[in-house]
Each structure stands twice: as C-alpha cells, then as structure tokens.
Amino acid sequence: MELISQTTLKFRPIGLGLIAIFPAFGFIFEHTSSGLWYIFCLIGLAALCLRYRHSLPLIDDIPIRAGMLVLLLYVLLSAANFWLIDNSDMAGSRLERHLLLLITPFFLFYLFILRPSPTFIFRSFAFGAISMGLYSIWYRLGGQGVRVEGVTHAIHFANASVLLTALSPLPLVYEKRTTPWLWAWCLSGLFLGCLAVLWSLSRGAWIAAFAMLVMTALMLAIRHINNRMAIASVISALALIFAVLWQIDSVENRVRATIEDIEKQQNGDMYTSIGIRFMLWDNAWQTFESSPLFGAGFSGHGERLKESIEEGELKPSMHRFTTEPHNQYLFELAAKGVFGLGSFLLLLAFPLAINFRQLTRGDHRALAIGMVGLTVFIVYAVAGMTITLFDQRRMIHLFGFMYAIILYLHLSNDPKWAP
Template identity: 30%
Template structure:
C-alpha cells in the first residue's frame, strides 16, 4: 500500500478551504475542520515542538486576543452556543500552525484551490442569475450563493485576487499557468459583479495600490504599466456593460448620499450605512475604553429608534456595517486596537518575509498573505465582514496556511534568524 506523503493532509485542507468556500453550504468550513482534526489526531507529530518564528506567534496572539474579546462580549451579552463557536475555532489555529510547521503544505494545492473556488463561485452566480433572469435584468436580483450577497461577492473577489498572486510560479508551463490564474481572477471578479456588492470595489482599489507599491519596490516598470492599463481598461469595460448595472449602482449611490444629506433619508442602502456609522461613532465617544458590548449596542439602538433618532428599518441590523466602528462601539478602544492588530500582524509577517527572500515562489505566497488583510480592511469599510463565520474562517485559517506553505520554499537561515 502506497504511503501518503507527509504534506498530504495539510495540502488537502489548504486546497479545500478556497475550493469549496462558495459552492457548498458552509463550504469554507471543510478545509479548516479537516486541518483541526488532523492536527489533534497527530498531536505526537508536533507536541513539544513549539519552534515558531516570533512573527507567527504575534499573529496567533492577535487572533487569540480577538477571540477572547469576542468571548467576553458574548458572555456579558448573554450569548451562548454558536456565538462561542467562532472564537474557539480561532484558538484552534494554534495546533494547526504547530502541525503545519512539521507537515507544511505544498503551495500548488493552494493556487489550484483558489482558481477552482473562483470558478465555482462564478458558476454558482451564473446559475442563480439564469434562475432569476428577468429580475436580474431589471436590477432587482443579486447572486448570493449559500450566504448573503455581500459575503458572496467579496469572498469571490478575494479568491480571484489571491489567485493572481501566483503569476510567476508556474514555470516551465508559464503561459498555461497564467491563463489558469487569469481565469480564476476573471471568475472571481465576475461573480463579485453579479453579486452587486459595492464594498468589494473599495478592496479592489486598495489591493491595486498594494500591487503597484510592490512592483515599484522591485522596479518592474512594465508590470506597473500593465497593471495600470488593465485596471483602467477593465473598469471602462465593466462600466459600459449595461447588464452589470455598474453605472446604475454608482448613480444610485450618489443619489442616496444626496438624499441622506438633504432629507435624512436612511431607508436606502447608502443612507442606512451613513446613519449607522454616525450612530456607532457617537456610541464610541460615550464609552471610548471598553464600549457597550453587543447587548448594549442593540439596547441603545432600540432606544434610539423609539426616540425617532434612527430609522425603524435599521432595527434588523446588529452591527453598523463598518468593521472598525463595530469594534469601537461594542468593545471600545481596547477592542479596536485588538482588531487592528489582527490586521497588522499578518501584514507585517508577510511583509518581512517578502523582504527577506528572492525566491519567487515564496514571494508569491507572501504577496497573497499581504493581500488578504488589505482586502479585509477594504471589505470592512462597508460591512462587518470578519465577524461572519465565512469571514473569520477564511481569514485566520488561510493566513496560517499561507505561512505554512512558505516553509516548503524558504531557506533555513531565515527560520533561524526568526527565532526558531
């Protein structure tokens, strides 16, 4: 009987996470669940081997602090059951990291998983659109898969962006490899457009700036020009495809901003967000240190609605549709700093790795590791993206997998310098 290679289970988990994320109910959970089970059943592989680079420890500590802040908030707010599940899963990234440090995954599984996941997302979106073709043509339907339209569109776009990070990995079949990655990027972008999620556009702009800065730092002027041309050309093409309703969505957003400023109309998508942001900001100013907790936030919102300070339509939302304001209003400056650490620590980890190696495979993984938190910052500007089960599972486990995958291509001297 042929023995499975040591990297098989970690590689399979890293493949399943993006590949199934949007094509099955809770598809983002299969890869992490497999990784948790394997790491626990293989405890003898990593027990006593705690040699992780200090930057990786800082990343995990930021995850643990975020999980702890959520647990405390949930406990004070009287929430149990599923509210405890997400923080516990975040804490379980530690045995997964220790296991993958001993059994690091192969990066090619990740790149293929990202492309297949993006292709699955656009397939799901197109199927839904054809099922509701008349409503979609009228601009009244948005693809949402097995989650809501915002999560679906943003995650699809994320898969496409991450796939594109592997641009220089596929030698010797570079042309076929790049065509495969472009298919993944285009699929993720189209699925995002079909979802009608405008928040993803902000993340796309932030990631484009990050890519330009990276290319500028390594002096790839041709690539910079190509990114600029493709960005401008792609935007122009998308705006001029009437079926995508982009111009309508932009015009609608402008009108909704104007209606809120002039009439206080909070019954629109943009108007509701502007009112919720204002409400969240004022709550933060009232309790700037530890915030109101989830229970306090909902109670204050109920009182504001009763006092006719908020539109009654906002009663159904349990967050202000902004990641930073959500943390600040509910968990104060302490919670806000913890959230910022959860963004910054992986970004610094992968930025340092990026500067420390000339290996093109490692650079591709590090770029993906930098894109992930930057994209989440963009998503979080108009949505509390991370607290969703799909948001947190993809974020923490994919970051852990990206770091572990670099172990197959990084040199030992770096690991030694990092404190291993």
C-alpha cells in the same frame, strides 16, 4: 510513527484537495465551510498529539508563538467582555464565532503534516477565483437573482471573491518558469473572479477590487520587467476586464442607484442605503463614547439603537440593523472599547507584518509570499469599513485559513521546514 507517515502519504491527495476547495466552496455550498473547518481542527489536533515531539520545534518558533498570542488575545478580550460586561444571547453567539479562530493553530499543524508546496497553494487561489466566477455565471443564467450571494450575504461573497481574485496571479510571480497554460489559468481566475465581484453588486468590494487589480498589474510588471510581451498581456487583460465588466447592466444600475441615494441624502432623506449606514455609524460611536475603555458589550450598539427607535428619533424600520453597525472598527469600539479595537488592529496587521520584509527582498518568490499577507490585510481592512466581518462564520473561517497559510508560507523559506 512509520504507520502515521504511510497513512499521511496515502490520504495526502484528498487532504490537499480539501485545502484547494475550502476558500471558495465555503461560500458556494451550505455547511461546507464549517464542516471542513472542524475537519481541519480534528486532523490537526490528532497530528499534534501523535507527533508531539516532531511538532515541538514548530511550537518554539518565535513568529508562530507571536501569531498565536495575537490570535489568543483577540479571543480572550471577547470572552472577558462576555463574562464581565454583556452575557446576553447575542453576545454569546458572537463569542462562539470568535472562538472559531482558535482552530487556526490546528489547521497550521494540518498544513505541516501534508506539507503542500507554495506552488500548489498559489495555484489553488486561482482555482478558488475560477470557482466563484463560474458559480456567479450559473447563478445569473439560472435566474437565481440579479445580485449574486452564494450561501451568505452578497457583501461577504464579494469580499471573499476579491481576496481570491487578487491572489490568483501569484503563480506568475512565484514560479521561475511560466508557461502559456499557467498564464491562461491565472488570467482566467482574474477575469472570472472580477465577474463574481461585480455581480455581487457590493460597492465596498468594487473599491477593494480596483485597488487590488492596480496592485496586481504593478506586481506582475515588476516580476516580468524584462518580458515586454508579458507586460503587454497583463495590461491588455486588465483593460479588457474593466471594459467588458463595466458594461454589465446590473453594475450600471447599481452605480445609478448610488448616485440617487447621495442626491436624496443631500435633500435631507437619510433612509437610503448610504444614509442608514451613516446613522448606524453615529449610533455605534455614541455607544463607544458611553464606555470608551472596555465598551458596552456586543449588544450595546443594538440596545442604544432600540432606545432611539422607542424615543421616536429613528423609524421602526431600523430594528433590522440592531445586530451590527455595518463597520467592523466601530463595532469593536462599541462592543469592546479601545482595547477591543487595538486587539482587532493587531490581529489584522500581523499577517502583513510577519512577511513585510519579503516584499523588499527583491527575490520573486519572497515577493509572492509577501503579497499574500499584504492582500489579506488590504481586503479585510477595506471590507471592514462598510460591513462587520467577524460576526459571520465564513469570514472568520476564511481569515483563520489565510492566517495559517501566511504563517506556513513564512516558514516555507526556512530549509528546516521547507516542503
């Protein structure tokens, strides 16, 4: 056991570094997200086996048990849907991705072996936002394209950027003493993260980012209510962010294109970016109505869409949208019915519920911990309205990562488990 402790201490800096780079680098570099997620799994599994007795109190903790049961319920419903309703190749690929959520408990053991401080975790969020922003600058200046995508779809890159950007100011809330260097670090994450979000040209992410920035300003104002200079700095920084970023030509062009899409739709042309989403949502809803309790399987939406195309109700160009309806909630309903949607909502709400009381305690550290759960809930809840999240491995990895972080932070206030 002593040898294990010495080994952990020796490689702890590397282990902490992997935690810091995982959220951003997984969307910037190919294979990084999957590779690190499996590394977390193997190390966490080894930690559980080698230090089983030491881990028993953690397993017995009621919030940890509840969180794991919620996670398991979502995966089991996906597995039952595959075995009993739809065992197509497409359904199999979706089940494989949902099974990745089962690595979350092992990553939690990984965290408890390394015991990173909440201060380190909060500062690493700003590092992630800065990384996303710097990558976006390189992407645009290098002529890679107008819309920043990373190694995934631009919408998923944008949603990950929103999450890290919203979390980047948390050190200013959590830490008792704030230095000018810490303010510079956090505001850099805020500014560069916003740059990544806007250059991704994702309209849904813009809405989520606006809501999160307003919430961030209120949070910092509450934390530094007696420091007028700090409040003035936050308000000025946010005003500067909006003023500078809104003048970016690509953002202006995207807004103009959205207005044109709405005008075309009003004139009866549904084959626009927005109009196609409405048709996909309608198709998913009809699929749900045909099998409301247990759903029509993961390929149910696509099969119904193909039938509409073959019958001439939709254009052949709609074939490229047969995998998902650009809405996580409707996809859950179409694939797994009301039980599937219920399990997804429970999974989404648990990170918020477990730390919700922290938001009202009045303690600045509890406020910061509670804000993590609230931020994850808002970002995934809003993003799920315009894209299917859990058909993309990186978004599943990121959710599992944040899920474990939230459970870890929940217990970090307990003297028995505090780092």
